[in-house]
Amino acid sequence: MNKGVFDMAATITIEPKLHKHPTAMEIKRETILQTEDLSIYYGDNQAVKHANLDIEKNAITALIGPSGCGKSTFLRSINRMNDLIPVSWNEGKIMYEGVDILSKNINTIALRKEIGMVFQKPNPFPKSVYNNIAHALRFYGIRKKKQLDEIVEESLRKAALWDEIKDRLHDSALSLSGGQQQRLCIARTLAMEPNVLLLDEPSSALDPISNAKIEELILQLKEDYSIVIVTHNMQQASRISDKTAFFLNGSVIEYGETEKIFTNPDQEKTEDYISGRFG
Amino acid sequence: MENKAALSAGERLIKSKRNRSLGELRGKILVTLCALIMITATVSVTIFLTVKGLQSFLVNHVSPIEFLTSTNWNPLADDPSYGALPFIFGSLAVTFLSALIAAPLGIGGAIFMTEIAPSWGRKVLQPVIELLVGIPSVVYGFIGLTILVPFIREHGTGTGFSILAGTIVLSIMILPTITTIATDAMGALPSSLREGSLALGATRWQTIRKVLLPAALPSLLTAVVLGMARAFGEALAVQMVIGNVRSLPASLLDPSATLTTIITLNMGHTTYGSVENNTLWSMGLILLIISFVFILIVRYLSSRRKI
Amino acid sequence: MNSKVADRIATGVFIAIAFIIVAILAALFSFILFRGVPQISWEFLTTPSSSVRAGGGIRDQLFNSIYILFITMLITVPLGVCGGIYMAEYAKPGKVTNFIRSCIEMLASLPSIVVGMFGLLVFVNTTGWGYTIIGGALALTIFNIPVMVRVSEDAIRSVPAEMKEASLALGITHWHTIKTVLIPSAFPGILTGAILASGRVFGEAAALLFTAGLSTPRLDYLDLNPFSETSPLNIFRPAETLAVHIWAVNTNGIMPDIREIANGSSAVLVLAVLIFNLLARWLGSAVHKKMTAGK
Structure with a gap:
């Protein structure tokens, strides 16, 4: 399958392209993350209710649903970013390569390096483009300039940003456009060689052209990474994802192949949401 | 990063000696240590000054009742007496009088900045207030000494060293404290209060008097109390203009003394460990206790603010 | 109507x-x-003071003020920034944190004369050092630390949460995030606060009367050995600062030109505070602009 051509088609077409995975139904991919009866609370308020999802390796899983449905909370629990919120706590498990990553004895630092995250609002450090990527590498002991140079270039290439800004590596990252900043944030996450990429509405703050570039990039990254993306934009979910989970009031209403969810959902609520009757 | 593939997920992700971060631990210990130093400093200030301040009563058997209620301070007499009331009175007098002058000015300035001329008023008055805070207290004392004292001498009775001079110097010193906090308090009022009242046809002054001032009252009182705390603890500026006599003043133009001024003057002149010296430490203890009391009042006021 | x-x-x-x-x-x-x-003349600033004759300057007092300020900030800034980090990043809401907050509040509201008395009790008498620069600096540390903690805590808290999340999500430890992301971003705020605090310390006198003393030994400015008796750098010597000098001259000075000396010293003190004030505003905004350049 010629992936490049395929991606171009996906980004140019604005209409949901529903038959882009002709073999989707037959493919049985490996599972990389498995949530078992996962509930997440903020104080007394239950934000995610008994979620059971198998997230597949080298696939794009989209989490959709109206605001406040728990999809971002779910995403942030996968690399324990919810730990930053003092009132949050959880029940259930998230199994990752045979380990429950919600367990108390998990080294969250090592976990977050393997399960990287990109946020809704581009948040580059107020440093140069180069140092935005080198920042974490230096922390992990890579200090040789040659090696740093190589990883910076490689990550920027992977994030499809190298050609645009290779002459501006030492400019402030804040001088880049919003779309470039977001791809830089993706690049610096890729530099850590994660296995899983969590994307929290990565293009919702961007203009349509930047959005298209980010989507194109995500499709390319699927080959090497397992990706979970939260999105408000149903077209985006249908364009890029392999599997889709529909969240409502903290519960997973329906989870399955994207094509099925968007053409022939089992649940009435899913259909109502997809067809824009609420949300 | 390189050996990722070689290790199992459990080895990589479960906390162990191999993947623990010493930097994190060291950093946490370092900042916790700093927090402990602050606790230690506070506790040792309290303990040292309390122990030392009680010595005059416990070791030298000065009567605490006499100390607090007698107006006779005569430590050098054959039958020495240690009545600190004139100084306690002096401290309270200058504190309340200066608050009486500074509170209307400070709150008025705050209203000017928030209600009358919010744009340019703030631009002019804010830096003025900040500069007033910055002037060292000895400079206030020196100016009081060279302008205020001669002025009072020429236009009143006596030497000019007086409660009045001390009060004026202190009110200028605490004015910025009161103005700053009062401005924050007025600025924090929701603008719906203002608009609601004005929409009902009230004038600006009616709005300020009947709506804004009552709403901001606890915070404004906090401002005044913090100003008073500063006035109560101020030493050198007052000492330079108040005259430092040990009798109770009969009028505003009479010289007087406060707890801080007596400590300032006599701490260096008395023998460490003597009875007179120990009574100075007792006065220091009173200062410490009163500054606790001011904190408690501020706490009480801020708890009322939330309701 | x-x-x-x-x-x-x-x-x-x-x-x-x-x-x-x-x-x-x-x-x-x-x-x-x-x-x-x-x-104010070059002569006034560079002549030692005289306790009986006219024409004395403020050389030693000026040096002492700057030197004590320097040592105080050397102790206070690291302590205050670490305390601020603790309060902003590590303190969990609860009784311990409330207690530390009360401690800071209490230290902040101590009258400076009381701080001076504590200094006299501990750094002068208990240690047996007598009146010393280090005793004065430690007393000023107690006086200054609540301000530095508050300034640092506020500056760290005002760094956008996204910065911290970005760093943590890359698998960087909390402490390294603080060191390399939060502190650099909070730096302009901390710098401004530190300079303003310096102005306060520079003008403080009551806390120094009984800790650094009212006298200065004869100093030899060519003697840079900090352990020598006559060295200006010796931290175990008494040192009258400029603010204390103004008070002392007015209270018990006997030289004929008291007014002139007090006038000149006050002007130097006020100008210094003014410079601190302007410097704080200018440096703070300049550093901030440089760090966020391109936005």
């Missing part, structure tokens, strides 16, 4: 109050500067 008149009168009163406040500042500054600046 009546209420309109009342409104106008009230407005007039508020304008008058604002005018009075501005007038007070203007009067104070013009008094200090007009009377004091003519006294």
